[in-house]
Each structure stands twice: as C-alpha cells, then as structure tokens.
Amino acid sequence: MTSGGTPPTGSFHGVDTVIKLADLENASCLEGRLEELRGRRVLISARDQLVAALALVELDGVAQRLVLCPPDLSAAHFPIVIKSADADAWVRDSAMPEENAATLPTCVTAAPAAVARDVTRRRSHDTEWVLLTSGTMGAPKLVLHTLASLTSAIPSQQPKPGSLVWSTFYDIRRYGGLQIFLRATLRGGALVLSDPVEATTDFLTRAAAAGITHISGTPSHWRRALMSGAAATIAPRYVRLSGEIADQAILDNLRAAYPQSTVAHAFASTEAGVAFEVDDGLAGFPASLVGSAGEKVQLKIEGDTLHIRSDGNAARYLGEGAETLRDDDGFVDTGDRVELRNGRYHFVGRAGGVINVGGLKVYPEEVEAVINSSPWVRMSLVKARRNPITGAVVTADVVLADDAAGFGQRPVGEALTREIIEICRRVLPAHKVPTMVRIVPALDVSASGKLVRPSA
Amino acid sequence: MKLKGISVRSTITSLFEQVANEQHRKLAPLTDDLKLLQSGLDSLSFAIIVARLEDQLGFDPFNAAVAVEFPVTFGDFVGLYENSSS
Structure with a gap:
C-alpha cells in the first residue's frame, strides 16, 4: 500500500505507540529486509496487531502472497498452513515462537515501530491476501482474496483526510477486523487497534482519547462493552455489528x-x-435485498441458506483437495440459515449444526470426535444452545458405551459428565468445550447412517 | 419472597465460584459493587453462568420481551434475576 503513488496518510494507534503511515516513506518495521520478501509467499504471524498492520501496509504490492495468521493459530497448525499456502517466508514479532515456522528459509522479526531506513517503495506484484477460517476438524481453511475483492464493499468517495478515527474490537486478521483496517488505511483515517490483554474499559478510554468516530465489533463484543459500564466513554458517529446474529435486544x-x-x-x-x-x-434484513438483479452484490436463498455473488467473493480455497467455493452460477453458500417473517429475512442459525460462539465458529464434528475418544462414550451429538451473552454456547448429548472393558469402573452422574468435559478441555480451546453434557439413551441416526442434526 | 431473594443470590454466588473454578480463573470477592468485568471472569464464563441459571431457576431474564439493561456490577446481576423471579 505504500509502494507507488502517494503514501497512505493514516495512523495506527497501538496500546502505547502511535505510528503515522507517512513516516514509512523513510522507515520500515522489517529489519531493512523488505527486498528479501519481494515476490515471496509470506506468512504474517505476530502477537501484536500493530506489527501485523505495519507489515501488511509495507508488503502489499511487494509480496506475491500474504497469509494473515490470527494470533491464536496453534503451533500444531503451522505446517498445514505453510503447505497449503506454499509459503516460503515469514514475518513474526518477537513474541511469536521461532520454532512455529522453523522450516521456512526466510524469517524477518518485525518491530512494532517505524525504524528509520532508506527504503525504495516499488509496486511489483498484485499481492494475494489469504485469510484463515476454521475448518470442520479444527485445522484452518485458507481463503484466497485480492485487495480488490477485500475492498469491493468500501465506498470510493474520499472523506476529508484526518476526519475519521476507526476502531474495532476485532483482531484485524479476521475478516470483520480487516474491513475496518482497510477502510482506515485506504481512506486516510486513524485506526485504534485493540489488544487481547487490555481491559475493555481501558480500550474504550484509549479509543475515546483518539476521538473515535467509527467502531465495529460482534454483538458479543458489544454486550461486553455494555457490561463494562464504560460504553458511554466513547461517542462514535457510527457503530457497526457483524460476525454474529444481531438480535433486536x-x-x-x-x-x-x-x-x-x-x-x-x-x-x-x-x-x-x-x-x-x-x-x-431492526433485526434481520429487508426481503427486497434478495434477488434484485443488476446490483453489485446479489443475494439468493437456496434451501434455506443465504448465497452471495459479488466482487467481494473470495477467489478460492487454497490447499490440497480443497473444496469448491462457488456454485455453478458463481454464488457462495454462506451456510447461514434465514427465515422470512413479515417482509424481512431473519438469521436463525447455521447449516450443518455449525455453532457461532461469540463470533467464533465451532464445527460439531470436531468436538464430537474428542468426546467419542472417551472409553465411556459410544456416540455424541454436539449442538448450539442460544445464549444472551455469546449468542450461543456448545452443549452435548452423549450415548454411553455398553461396556468399556479394561478401563476400570465407569464414573456415575456428575462425575461422568465432568470427566467428559475435562477430556474436551484438555484438547480444545475454551469456546469449543461443551458447557453442558446430557446423557441420553439414544440419538437419531438417518437411513444413510448419519447423525440427525438439529437445524438451528 | 425474602427467602426466594436469598436463594437466588446464593445460587448465583455458588455458580460464579463453580464456573471460575472450571475455567481456571481467579474470582474477585463477590461484593455488590464489584464490576462484572473485574470479577476475573470472561464473556464465555458469563455465558455459561447464564445458561446454568436458566436450568436451575427456570428463566432467563435476558430473553424477556423488553430489552433489559446489561448489568455492570455483581449487584446489578443479582438484582436482574431477583426482580425477574418475583
């Protein structure tokens, strides 16, 4: 983004640093090794959002491909991400363990600062941007975008420089956060970056001090802000929700x-x-948005899920044996189920039983596989339970095995459900662990031998 | 009624302790003016507490027809449940 043309005019606000993008004309965060990354396929993997933000600005137009790793990408998943993305370099910060991608020939340790350097900015590549999203069995799926597809929803009119101050509760390496990062960077505004260890109240105070005008988050982020008692610290002109069902409440x-x-x-x-x-x-969206031909973004409902065709669609999934992204007509199935009520479509959950916990996807199959590893369990069904704080939580129905010879005495009652939850807690991130386990006599299995999943 | 109030509070208190324990989080002393976000619990912990309270008390005050104000302190949280149960 800095290479060629006028440099961006915005700024990034980290927890205790502010960096003006104009300073990147004679400075860099990349150890003076920008040219080593030209034409490369680069993982960007940093704990600190500020480092990732700077690296993205410097490397767009330079790298062939940028892979945006969220900070919680587990060390175990690095090899599959490297292979699927065909990565040959990585940019990390000092907090990211070096062994995560030790196989890559080039490793640049970026600083959360614009360090004075002689840099020549030159655009040589139409950089591909790769985002990670969760996959059925825990390993991430890689989604290939271009800067053009990522920015297709951003209005092109230029506001007065410096008039906008953006922020987001999201991490900028997730789609919702990246949209705000791109708006701020391309339209010349300031961007206040969140930090996972910062208290909500402190973040809101920092955003207020920066003069926040536009801010986004999931409904769960916003509920947390309201619960902090400090929501009124900020006075934005524009409040945006995405990533989860926004209910009327x-x-x-x-x-x-x-x-x-x-x-x-x-x-x-x-x-x-x-x-x-x-x-x-109002919750939901007007039915008139569906099927209107000639619009930039076209929506259709097929089965009962929302399908989208637009310039904002990703190009494809990356990696061996990756599934197809679009149908024959070029639409992407979002997997989000809708229901028509009084002229509006309302979101009612996800197809295939996928659960959205505070904006994070949980595939039931992954959790069921862990539960089924218990010697006491024959089969299990993991499903969503509606929740006013995180939208949904994970629950499980479990059918016990008839006998489990060689494993000793099976615990009973609460001791048993606690043990099952403990098994999950050992291997799964907290949002995937069932909050409740119910022992049931049987589960419905269809004629084709598959578990019958509830449709909500 | 008073008895009910006490039992709602004790149910909530023991659930806060139980969930903090399960989530390996250090719980601050539960006084009425304790800010929920300073209690040591995260959003997921609150989500679990609200779900279990629905099972134990038989209602979810957040799911009322009228949008409720989000509780900020532990006292607000208890009050929300006490007022809905009466």
Whole structure:
C-alpha cells in the first residue's frame, strides 16, 4: 500500500505507540529486509496487531502472497498452513515462537515501530491476501482474496483526510477486523487497534482519547462493552455489528447507549465477502435485498441458506483437495440459515449444526470426535444452545458405551459428565468445550447412517 | 419472597465460584459493587453462568420481551434475576 503513488496518510494507534503511515516513506518495521520478501509467499504471524498492520501496509504490492495468521493459530497448525499456502517466508514479532515456522528459509522479526531506513517503495506484484477460517476438524481453511475483492464493499468517495478515527474490537486478521483496517488505511483515517490483554474499559478510554468516530465489533463484543459500564466513554458517529446474529435486544441497547450514532449491522463472511449493511434499527434484513438483479452484490436463498455473488467473493480455497467455493452460477453458500417473517429475512442459525460462539465458529464434528475418544462414550451429538451473552454456547448429548472393558469402573452422574468435559478441555480451546453434557439413551441416526442434526 | 431473594443470590454466588473454578480463573470477592468485568471472569464464563441459571431457576431474564439493561456490577446481576423471579 505504500509502494507507488502517494503514501497512505493514516495512523495506527497501538496500546502505547502511535505510528503515522507517512513516516514509512523513510522507515520500515522489517529489519531493512523488505527486498528479501519481494515476490515471496509470506506468512504474517505476530502477537501484536500493530506489527501485523505495519507489515501488511509495507508488503502489499511487494509480496506475491500474504497469509494473515490470527494470533491464536496453534503451533500444531503451522505446517498445514505453510503447505497449503506454499509459503516460503515469514514475518513474526518477537513474541511469536521461532520454532512455529522453523522450516521456512526466510524469517524477518518485525518491530512494532517505524525504524528509520532508506527504503525504495516499488509496486511489483498484485499481492494475494489469504485469510484463515476454521475448518470442520479444527485445522484452518485458507481463503484466497485480492485487495480488490477485500475492498469491493468500501465506498470510493474520499472523506476529508484526518476526519475519521476507526476502531474495532476485532483482531484485524479476521475478516470483520480487516474491513475496518482497510477502510482506515485506504481512506486516510486513524485506526485504534485493540489488544487481547487490555481491559475493555481501558480500550474504550484509549479509543475515546483518539476521538473515535467509527467502531465495529460482534454483538458479543458489544454486550461486553455494555457490561463494562464504560460504553458511554466513547461517542462514535457510527457503530457497526457483524460476525454474529444481531438480535433486536442488542440493537435496542446500542441505540439507547449511542442515541447520536448510526447503528448498523452488516453481514459478511470470509468466503463470501460483505453482503449488506442495514441501519434501520431492526433485526434481520429487508426481503427486497434478495434477488434484485443488476446490483453489485446479489443475494439468493437456496434451501434455506443465504448465497452471495459479488466482487467481494473470495477467489478460492487454497490447499490440497480443497473444496469448491462457488456454485455453478458463481454464488457462495454462506451456510447461514434465514427465515422470512413479515417482509424481512431473519438469521436463525447455521447449516450443518455449525455453532457461532461469540463470533467464533465451532464445527460439531470436531468436538464430537474428542468426546467419542472417551472409553465411556459410544456416540455424541454436539449442538448450539442460544445464549444472551455469546449468542450461543456448545452443549452435548452423549450415548454411553455398553461396556468399556479394561478401563476400570465407569464414573456415575456428575462425575461422568465432568470427566467428559475435562477430556474436551484438555484438547480444545475454551469456546469449543461443551458447557453442558446430557446423557441420553439414544440419538437419531438417518437411513444413510448419519447423525440427525438439529437445524438451528 | 425474602427467602426466594436469598436463594437466588446464593445460587448465583455458588455458580460464579463453580464456573471460575472450571475455567481456571481467579474470582474477585463477590461484593455488590464489584464490576462484572473485574470479577476475573470472561464473556464465555458469563455465558455459561447464564445458561446454568436458566436450568436451575427456570428463566432467563435476558430473553424477556423488553430489552433489559446489561448489568455492570455483581449487584446489578443479582438484582436482574431477583426482580425477574418475583
């Protein structure tokens, strides 16, 4: 983004540093090794969002491919990401363990700072941007975008430079956060970056000090902000929700907390891009958005899920044996189920039983495989339970094995369900661990031998 | 009614302790003016508490027809459940 043309005019606000992008004209975060990364396929993997943000700005137009690793990408998944992305270099920060990608020939340790250097900015590549999203059995799926597809939903009119201050509760390496990063970077605004260890109140105070005008997060992020008692610290003009179902309660709560703001909820997915943004204060979206031909973004409902065709669609999945992204007509199935009520479509959950916990996808199959590894379990069904704090939590129905010879005495009652939950806790991240386990006599199995999954 | 109030509070208190223990989080002393976000629990912990309270008390005050104000302190949280149960 810095290579060729005028350099970006915005700034990044980290927890205790502010970096003006204009300074990158004579400075770099990349140890003076920018040219080593030209034409390479580069993993960007840093704990600190500020490092990732700077690296993205410096390497777009330079690298052949940038792979945006979220900070919680587990060490065990690095090899599959490296292979699928055909990566040959990585940019890390000092907090990211060097052994995660020790097989890569080039490793640049970037600084959370613009260090004075002689740099020649030159655009040589139409860089591919690769985002990670969760896959059925825990390993991430790699989704290939271009800067053009990622920015297709961003209005092209230029506001007065310096007039906008953006922020997001999201990490910028996830699709929702990246949208805000790109708006700020390309439209010349400031961007206040969040930090996972920073208290919500402190983050809001920092955002307020920067003069925040536009801010986004999931409904779960916003519920947390409201629970902090510090929501009124900021006075944004624009409040955006995405990444989860925005129910009427959270929209009403935000309207009450920010009477001067536009409260908008957007639908987007890593694969399908941004579908729409609704700012009429009502949950769901007008049915008139579906099927209107000639629009930039086209929506259709097939089965009962939302499908999207637009310039914002990703190009494809990367990696061996990767599934197809679009149908024959070029639409991407979002897997999000909708229901028509009084002229509006409302989101009612995900196809295939996929659970959205606070904006993070949980595939039931992955959790079931862990539960089924217990000697006491014959089979299990993992499903969503609606929740007012995180949208949903994970629960499990379990059928016990008739006997498990050689494993000693089977625990009974709560001791047994606790043990099953403990097995999950040992191998799964917290949001995937069932909050409740119910022992049931049987589970429905279809004629084709598959578990019957509830459709919500 | 008073008895009910006490039992709602004790149910909530023991669930906070139980979930903190399960999630390996250090729980701050549960006074009425304790800010929920300073209690040591994260959003997922609160989600679990609210789900279990629904099972134990038979209702979810967040799911009421009228949007409720989000509780900020532990006292607000207990009050939300006490008021919904009466």
